[in-house]
Amino acid sequence: MAQVFVGSGSSGLVERMSIIEIRNLTKDFRVGFWKNRPVRALDDLCLDVPKGDVFGFLGPNGAGKTTTLKLLMNLLRATSGSAHILGEPVESVSMRRRIGYLPENPYFYDYLTPDELLTYVGRLFGIRQPALGKKVRSLLDRVGLAEARRLQLRKFSKGMVQRIGIAQAIINDPEVVFLDEPMSGLDPLGRREVREVIVSLKDQGVTVFFSSHILPDVEALCDRVAILRKGRLQAVGALEEILRMKIEAHEIILAHVKPEDANRLRSMCDALTTIGGRLHLRASSSRQVQLILAHALANDAELISANPVRPSLEDYFLHEVGSGRDGASRQ
Amino acid sequence: MKWGPGGMGHRGSDVPMRILAIARNTFRENIRDKILYNLILFALIMILSSIALGQLTLGLESKMIIDLGLTSVSVFGTLIAIFIGISLVYKEMEKRTVYALLAKPVHRWEFIVGKYLGLLFTLLVNLAIMTIGIALTLLYQGGTEPGTYVRLLPVVYLIYLSLALTTALALVFSTFSTPALSALFTLFLWIIGHFNADLLQFATLTRSATIGWVAKSLYYVLPNFSNFTTLDSRNIIQGAAHALPMDAGVILWITAYGLLYCGGLVAVAILVFSRRDFK
Numbered sequence: 001m002a003q004v005f006v007g008s009g010s011s012g013l014v015e016r017m018s019i020i021e022i023r024n025l026t027k028d029f030r031v032g033f034w035k036n037r038p039v040r041a042l043d044d045l046c047l048d049v050p051k052g053d054v055f056g057f058l059g060p061n062g063a064g065k066t067t068t069l070k071l072l073m074n075l076l077r078a079t080s081g082s083a084h085i086l087g088e089p090v091e092s093v094s095m096r097r098r099i100g101y102l103p104e105n106p107y108f109y110d111y112l113t114p115d116e117l118l119t120y121v122g123r124l125f126g127i128r129q130p131a132l133g134k135k136v137r138s139l140l141d142r143v144g145l146a147e148a149r150r151l152q153l154r155k156f157s158k159g160m161v162q163r164i165g166i167a168q169a170i171i172n173d174p175e176v177v178f179l180d181e182p183m184s185g186l187d188p189l190g191r192r193e194v195r196e197v198i199v200s201l202k203d204q205g206v207t208v209f210f211s212s213h214i215l216p217d218v219e220a221l222c223d224r225v226a227i228l229r230k231g232r233l234q235a236v237g238a239l240e241e242i243l244r245m246k247i248e249a250h251e252i253i254l255a256h257v258k259p260e261d262a263n264r265l266r267s268m269c270d271a272l273t274t275i276g277g278r279l280h281l282r283a284s285s286s287r288q289v290q291l292i293l294a295h296a297l298a299n300d301a302e303l304i305s306a307n308p309v310r311p312s313l314e315d316y317f318l319h320e321v322g323s324g325r326d327g328a329s330r331q
Numbered sequence: 332m333k334w335g336p337g338g339m340g341h342r343g344s345d346v347p348m349r350i351l352a353i354a355r356n357t358f359r360e361n362i363r364d365k366i367l368y369n370l371i372l373f374a375l376i377m378i379l380s381s382i383a384l385g386q387l388t389l390g391l392e393s394k395m396i397i398d399l400g401l402t403s404v405s406v407f408g409t410l411i412a413i414f415i416g417i418s419l420v421y422k423e424m425e426k427r428t429v430y431a432l433l434a435k436p437v438h439r440w441e442f443i444v445g446k447y448l449g450l451l452f453t454l455l456v457n458l459a460i461m462t463i464g465i466a467l468t469l470l471y472q473g474g475t476e477p478g479t480y481v482r483l484l485p486v487v488y489l490i491y492l493s494l495a496l497t498t499a500l501a502l503v504f505s506t507f508s509t510p511a512l513s514a515l516f517t518l519f520l521w522i523i524g525h526f527n528a529d530l531l532q533f534a535t536l537t538r539s540a541t542i543g544w545v546a547k548s549l550y551y552v553l554p555n556f557s558n559f560t561t562l563d564s565r566n567i568i569q570g571a572a573h574a575l576p577m578d579a580g581v582i583l584w585i586t587a588y589g590l591l592y593c594g595g596l597v598a599v600a601i602l603v604f605s606r607r608d609f610k
Contacts, residue, residue, distance in 0.1 A: 029610065073434040075609040093436050101434035107426045109356070111363040123352035124435045126345035168431060178434075 019176050019207045020049035020072070024081035027067055041067045043231040044081070049176075049209055049224075054202050056218040056239075057211040058317065059228035065211040066104050068228070069180045073101050086175060097125060100169035104180040104211075106161060110154035114145050114164050117153065118171060125172045139167045144193065159190035166197055170206075177201060179210035183217050195221060215314045227317070243316060250289050252281045253304040254296050261299045268292050278304060349437055350445040357449020361415050362456075370414070371460060374407035378464045382472060393475045397483065398572040400465035404458065405490050405560075405568070409521065411457055412494040415450055416501025417513035420604070430609060440601045443502070447597050450498045454491065462487050479574065485582055486571045492589035493559035497521055499596035500554065506603040524556035554592055558585050 025045040028038040042064040049055045059065050070076040072083055074090045088095035108117055118136040127135060140146045143163040153161065162182065169177055179198075183191045191214070198221055201208050212218050218225060219239065226236040235242050249270070255278050257265065262279060266272045268291050271282040283289045289306065296303065361367055381399035385392035420443070423429040433439065465483065469475045500520055504513035527550055534546035560567055562581060570577070 070430075070609065073430070075430055075433060077608060093438055096434060096436040099434070101431060103427060103430040103434075105427075106431060107428055108431065109360065109428055111360055112356075116359075120352055120356050121431075121435065124349050124432070124437055126348060126436075165431070 017051045018048040019051045019053075019086060020047070020055075020209060021084045022047040022068075022072075022081070023083070025068070025071060025078055025083055026080045027064075027071060027076060028079045041231050042071070045228075045231075045233055047226055047233065047236065049207060051207055052202070052205055053223045054198060054208045054221050055210070056222035056225035057209060057228065058213065058215075058218060058225055059211075059234075060213065060317075062230075063228040064231040065228055066180055067231075069101075069104075069178055069211060072178060097172060098175045100172065100174035100177040102162075102165045102169040102177075102179045102182055105185070106165040108153055108161065108164060108168070110156075111152060113150050113152055114140055114167070115149045117164060118167060121168045121171050127172070135171065139171060143167045143197065158185050159187065159193075162186060162190065162194065166194065170201070174206065176207040176209065179208065181212055182210055183212060183214045191217060215317060249282050249284045249309045250286075250306060251309045252283065252289065252292055252296075252306045254279045254281070255302040255304055257296065257301045258299065261295070261301065265292060265295065268295065282309070345436075346438075346441060350441050350448065353437075353442060353445025354448035354452060357419060357446050358452050358456075360419070361449070361453040364415075366414065367411060367453075367457070370407055370411050371457060374403045374461050375464045377403035377407070378461065378468055382468060385472065392472050393469055393479060394572040396465065396468050396472060397479070398568060400461075400468060401483070401486055401490070401568040401571060404461045404465070404487065405493075407461070408454065408458060408490060408494045409497055412450075412454055412498040413501050413514055413517050413521075415453060416498035417505050417510045417517065419446055419450065420502060420505040420600075421508070421510055421513065424609065433609070439605045443506075443597060443601045443604050447499065447502055447600075450502065451495055454494045454498060458487060458491050458494070482571050482574060482577075485577050486567050489559045489567060489582070489585060492586065493556055495593050496554055496556070496559075496589055496596070499593045499600075503596050503600045503603070506600050506607070520554060521556060524554045525560070527553060527555040527557055555588070558588055 022045050025042060026040070027042040028040050031037050031039050045064075045068060057065050057068065067076065071078050072085065072090055083090045085095055086098055109120075112120070115136060118139060119132060122132045122135060137146070137149075140149050143166055145160060145163055145167070148156070148160065153164065156164070162185075166179075166182070169179070182194050182198075186194065195217060198208055198210070202221075210221075222239060224236070224238050225242065227234040227242070252269075254265075257279050262272075262274075265279065265281060268288060269281040269283045270288070273280045281292055283292060293303070293306065378396075378400045381396040382392075384399060385395040388395050423432070429442075432442065462483065466480055469479065497517065501513055501517045504516045508516065530546050530550040530553075534543045534550065537543045537546065562570060562577065565575070567577070
């Protein structure tokens with residue numbers, strides 16, 4: 001397994017084992033009536049995911065996220081390049097004993113009950129009774145489906161299907177879990193539940209690789225992220241590092257500003273808004289910040305706060321990949 | 332406990348367990364499908380109606396019951412075999428249930444073999460229900476000698492082999508085609524398969540060597556369903572109705588043919604399925 005440098009600690013670069021190694025992974029789909037026109041869905045992707053990370057895989061629809069996950073699950077065959085999970089090639093069936101996978105918009109046998117589905121999946125992992133029965137019950141408790149264990153899945157809500165999907169993905173106590181859009185289509189409560197499961201997996205030392213376009217969840221959960229656009233890797237690293245790359249501004253909030261001072265301050269900053277009797281000023285340079293603060297304090301205004309404004313992941317996303325929408329037709 | 336993380340190497344002994352789990356789930360899917368019950372119900376109604384028809388044939392009631400009963404078993408069995416065969420793998424791909432399944436430690440060939448075994452078991456149970464239907468009808472009619480019941484069994488067995496072949500054909504098509512097209516292809520081959528002997532005759536009659544060669548090749552390649560329905564140019568169902576004996580050696584030969592052909596079809600299904608991309 002390769003080593004990957006993931007950031008700097010007090011003793012220099014931190015080196016951790018790479019659980020997922022993707023090298024020059026490329027996938028072309030053949031389209032058209034005669035299937036003779038190749039369309040590149042994933043282009044030369046190289047990525048390392050260190051052990052124990054919650055890794056966010058971001059990108060607009062059609063960027064190639066699901067294609068990457070399907071390549072990792074060997075549901076698709078790569079046109080070129082390779083991928084290894086836990087040191088084994090993705091084609092390895094035995095490696096899949098040690099991983100879990102939740103597909104995008106999952107659908108399970110709707111004639112089964114959660115009990116039956118998990119028992120079935122458990123048998124595929126070679127788990128035998130009575131351990132299997134115990135495992136199924138504890139999993140249903142964990143994902144909050146104990147009450148519905150004898151209800152056929154056809155009667156399940158989307159959130160419940162997602163939860164049973166997570167349960168079937170972790171029945172084998174995997175070392176690494178792949179979740180494809182685990183929060184999509186869920187209500188806020190459902191999203192929080194999925195978030196809690198991801199956090200608890202991380203606490204157990206499980207590596208979580210999940211794709212998403214719900215950015216607050218990614219911001220709240222991920223140690224590192226990769227951003228994909230039109231099948232190409234746009235950026236990868238700690239969220240902090242990626243966001244620091246972008247333009248910064250400062251927001252200063254002042255109270256008790258006299259009307260004549262407000263006009264003067266307006267000329268000093270880039271933007272000024274009044275919210276609840278307070279002035280919110282935006283300044284892009286440090287020089288502007290100094291001038292504003294000096295003027296405001298000299299004229300008895302009260303400083304509420306002065307903070308650097310870092311772009312949120314959403315801003316970055318819009319700025320960097322907003323123009324990549326035309327890629328939506330590629331998947 | 333053997334299922335802790337990391338500690339689970341590849342264990343060959345799990346292969347039968349996985350195949351059986353898939354087969355069991357396939358069977359469960361089938362028996363929870365209401366359409367299957369409708370087909371069985373129709374078959375049972377047909378079998379029961381033979382009592383009424385038997386009234387019209389003075390003294391030949393039990394022959395009528397056997398004739399109509401076994402024909403119903405064959406026809407409805409074929410419908411069931413096509414119906415469950417065409418949709419089972421396709422449905423898994425269409426509804427994407429196969430995604431989560433193949434991400435588990437399951438070889439693609441295990442999936443196909445498990446599915447096929449599940450189909451075979453479903454057919455066996457259906458056939459058993461319909462055969463019990465015939466037996467009960469004969470019992471209700473009365474006056475049937477015990478040997479007649481026994482004579483039903485080899486015929487039902489040959490019908491079962493033909494159903495196994497039909498559903499294997501459907502399984503192959505369902506790995507790359509939609510249910511409607513698969514049904515069409517399967518039915519097409521099923522019909523041709525019953526008139527296979529004509530191809531051989533045509534090969535000997537034609538003057539063109541090439542056409543003769545093609546016809547002969549088709550005769551050998553296409554499934555020969557008449558093997559399961561005709562013995563010594565006699566329909567086996569009518570043979571059973573008229574209490575004619577069946578040669579055990581011939582049955583053995585037909586069994587070998589059926590097993591070989593089904594095995595070949597399952598191998599083709601595995602080949603197609605293993606090369607598939609799941610987009």
